[in-house]
Amino acid sequence: MSFSEYENVILKETEDGVAVLTINRPKALNALNLSALQDIGDALREVKARNDIRVVIITGSGAKAFIAGADIKEMQHDSVTEALKLSKLAHKSFGEIEHLPQFVIAAVNGYALGGGCELASACDMRIGSMSAKVGQPETGLGIIPGFGGTQRLTRLVGRGKAKEMIATCDMIDAEEAYRIGLFDEIVDPDKLMDKAIEIAHKIMKNAPLSVARAKYSVDRGADLPLDIAIDIESQIWAEMFGTKDQSEGMAGFVEKRDKHFIGK
Ligand code: CAA
Numbered sequence: 001m002s003f004s005e006y007e008n009v010i011l012k013e014t015e016d017g018v019a020v021l022t023i024n025r026p027k028a029l030n031a032l033n034l035s036a037l038q039d040i041g042d043a044l045r046e047v048k049a050r051n052d053i054r055v056v057i058i059t060g061s062g063a064k065a066f067i068a069g070a071d072i073k074e075m076q077h078d079s080v081t082e083a084l085k086l087s088k089l090a091h092k093s094f095g096e097i098e099h100l101p102q103f104v105i106a107a108v109n110g111y112a113l114g115g116g117c118e119l120a121s122a123c124d125m126r127i128g129s130m131s132a133k134v135g136q137p138e139t140g141l142g143i144i145p146g147f148g149g150t151q152r153l154t155r156l157v158g159r160g161k162a163k164e165m166i167a168t169c170d171m172i173d174a175e176e177a178y179r180i181g182l183f184d185e186i187v188d189p190d191k192l193m194d195k196a197i198e199i200a201h202k203i204m205k206n207a208p209l210s211v212a213r214a215k216y217s218v219d220r221g222a223d224l225p226l227d228i229a230i231d232i233e234s235q236i237w238a239e240m241f242g243t244k245d246q247s248e249g250m251a252g253f254v255e256k257r258d259k260h261f262i263g264k
Helices: 034-048 080-099 115-122 149-157 159-168 174-179 189-204 208-222 226-240 244-254
Strands: 009-013 018-023 055-060 065-067 103-108 111-113 125-129 133-135 185-187
Touching: 009 034, 018 034, 018 189, 034 080, 055 065, 055 115, 055 189, 065 103, 065 115, 080 115, 103 115, 103 189, 111 115, 115 133, 115 149, 125 174, 125 189, 133 174, 149 159, 174 185, 185 189, 208 226, 208 244
Parallel strands: 018 055, 055 103, 065 111, 103 125, 111 133, 125 185
Antiparallel strands: 009 018
């Protein structure tokens, strides 16, 4: 079953069922305008409906950029109302990443600036090419990060580092992004997609509902007081004992055989 065609993104699936979403505006270094943000949300909603797809990899077209931010040329003359519309659309589309039952890997192949760093930060994990450069250049443009950068980046790297990146507009390289916990893995540029696929394959061996519900538990609990978060985890943990995959997973262990998960 093939995916729809989009103006600003390419959505494809590998033979073994990994969806690859490529942001495709190479002339603008994959900068995000209203239409691209809409396409990202629509493409992810399409993936969400496909329970045979277990992992999504998001990357940028070309060798130079993952996403060079929001499209400055298109938003340059925006009014306050138009700017709010753009930010809300970005929140809706990036929110789809977090709400997907599928696991989402950002394969950061080059510049991830402003909205690019913000989209990567919304993913479940980030693999950086050694050639990647990351930054939040908004205060140098007279604005602030508006696609989640003051919030998700802070949650990933801590308040001090996030505020330093935002206030200085410094672009950091892949090793520094790895050191501060923004990148979870760093690899040579020509190994980036191989690494993302390798991780996708490991995830696909495990029970689909378990991966989806664990993702939810981590994200839901992260901003709650520990006692409430732990309670949510208990509920979800117990819920898994009502699934066929729990019976299969534990029987497979006890019987020393391969497990065949069905996502139920
Ligand atoms: N918006 C629109 N167009 C962009 C763009 C952006 N964010 N980033 C790059 N482009 C365009 C350039 O204008 C240029 O187009 P033309 O050939 O028509 O002039 C083309 O992409 C290639 O870019 P450069 O010639 O600038 O390439 P470079 O190698 O010299 O520099 C770069 C690369 C350092 C990434 C530089 O392009 C750059 O600084 N881009 C802007 C980065 C930025 O400020 N991003 C934040 C945007 S604001 C934001 O994201 C707000 C938010 O919170 C969501």
